[in-house]
Amino acid sequence: MATQSAPVQKVHRERAFTIPTRRNAVGLIEAPVQINGRTEFWALDTGANISVLTRSRAQRLGLAGA
Numbered sequence: 472m473a474t475q476s477a478p479v480q481k482v483h484r485e486r487a488f489t490i491p492t493r494r495n496a497v498g499l500i501e502a503p504v505q506i507n508g509r510t511e512f513w514a515l516d517t518g519a520n521i522s523v524l525t526r527s528r529a530q531r532l533g534l535a536g537a
Contacts, residue, residue: 490503
């Protein structure tokens with residue numbers, strides 16, 4: 472799906488929360504991501520305008536449209 476056609480995403484929260492993070496071997500910050508009951512740590516780039524996931528990785532995770 473092209474990012475131009477992706478719907479706007481919003482988050483509504485009831486109270487403050489924290490997300491556990493860690494640094495990987497090269498010093499990048501990673502945060503847990505849960506997809507289809509599987510949790511993995513992915514790099515977190517707070518300055519990124521888009522996120523990228525390879526098609527093969529998306530297929531392994533069972534994501535639709537992959």
